[in-house]
Amino acid sequence: MTARTLREFLADPNETGDAAPRDLAILIEAISDSCRTISYLVSRGALAGVLGSAGTGNVQGEEQKQLDILANDELMAMAKASGVVAAAASEEEEEARTISPGAPYLLLFDPLDGSSNVEVNVSIGTIFSILPAAAGEGAAPFLQPGRNQSAAGYCVYGPQTTLVLTLGNGVAAFTMDPPTGQFVQTAAKIQIPERTKEFAINMSNMRHWADPVRAYVDECLAGETGPRAKNFNMRWIASMVADVHRVLTRGGVFMYPWDKREPNKPGKLRLMYEANPMSLLVEQAVGKSFDGQHQILDIQPAGLHQRVSVMLGSREEVELLEKKHAG
Numbered sequence: 001m002t003a004r005t006l007r008e009f010l011a012d013p014n015e016t017g018d019a020a021p022r023d024l025a026i027l028i029e030a031i032s033d034s035c036r037t038i039s040y041l042v043s044r045g046a047l048a049g050v051l052g053s054a055g056t057g058n059v060q061g062e063e064q065k066q067l068d069i070l071a072n073d074e075l076m077a078m079a080k081a082s083g084v085v086a087a088a089a090s091e092e093e094e095e096a097r098t099i100s101p102g103a104p105y106l107l108l109f110d111p112l113d114g115s116s117n118v119e120v121n122v123s124i125g126t127i128f129s130i131l132p133a134a135a136g137e138g139a140a141p142f143l144q145p146g147r148n149q150s151a152a153g154y155c156v157y158g159p160q161t162t163l164v165l166t167l168g169n170g171v172a173a174f175t176m177d178p179p180t181g182q183f184v185q186t187a188a189k190i191q192i193p194e195r196t197k198e199f200a201i202n203m204s205n206m207r208h209w210a211d212p213v214r215a216y217v218d219e220c221l222a223g224e225t226g227p228r229a230k231n232f233n234m235r236w237i238a239s240m241v242a243d244v245h246r247v248l249t250r251g252g253v254f255m256y257p258w259d260k261r262e263p264n265k266p267g268k269l270r271l272m273y274e275a276n277p278m279s280l281l282v283e284q285a286v287g288k289s290f291d292g293q294h295q296i297l298d299i300q301p302a303g304l305h306q307r308v309s310v311m312l313g314s315r316e317e318v319e320l321l322e323k324k325h326a327g
């Protein structure tokens with residue numbers, strides 16, 4: 001693979017001589033510029049005096065970190081300056097914002113997912129979803145199934161700052177080269193291994209899980225003495241971007257399923273700007289992603305901040321989970 005910059009990639013993403021749609025390329029480059037800025041802010045941490053609480057809460061009822069707000073404001077300003085975003089929606093804001101009426105795209109994002117990890121120097125990230133603009137006011141135009149996404153991706157702020165992106169024809173990764181700030185392609189056509197020996201779930205919630213999830217994890221824990229006849233490893237970074245990046249990189253299954261703690265809540269993660277973009281990446285990387293009943297990308301959204309149960313990753317594992325949920 002030739003080491004192309006993000007701009008060179010967008011000029012011919014499939015190496016067929018056809019460029020990505022012009023306005024989509026403009027938006028994705030603008031997002032990468034914001035990710036570079038956020039990466040710098042995150043990397044300075046305490047030196048920039050931006051760690052800790054902002055003293056406010058978001059629509060999710062969660063405490064906002066200063067960095068959540070700074071990242072949110074950076075992305076909203078970028079959306080405006082790009083000229084190609086009709087409206088934008090953020091985990092950090094209850095209502096969608098009208099940006100440039102008549103522009104071709106809708107932008108959704110979780111500006112800094114896992115931000116509570118930044119104080120303990122653990123990888124976090126920005127997750128974004130791009131939909132085609134649609135008629136309607138407020139949240140209405142955004143309520144499209146994830147399969148409609150024009151593009152989706154995340155930027156993980158870890159030992160490397162890496163942008164992972166799909167335009168609907170495979171998954172590519174771009175690593176930021178610190179001296180230049182350039183995002184340089186470091187992976188093409190990423191494919192999740194169909195088999196794995198690694199699962200990711202917050203085990204402290206075990207007693208609250210539904211039976212199919214409990215049965216699946218029990219079989220993983222039984223290892224070579226049980227029906228899976230192989231030993232498993234467990235990882236839980238509690239930062240979706242970091243956990244999903246690992247799954248895309250070396251396989252595995254990531255689960256944040258419904259549990260009995262709040263039975264009326266389908267799950268902890270949000271459909272529109274967490275599960276949908278991650279599910280498009282995973283499906284484009286030959287993995288699967290479902291909520292216990294449906295493929296996540298097929299869900300017809302009812303609200304901008306609706307939550308969803310998420311089980312995604314290596315095809316074989318997700319299909320086993322699907323079988324256990326089918327009863």
Ligand code: P6P
Pocket residue numbers: 113114115202238239240241243256268269
């Ligand atoms: P728990 C981060 O707050 C987040 O939304 C995801 O990034 C992560 O996967 C999950 O919550 C972790 O949740 O309950 O294990 O702390």
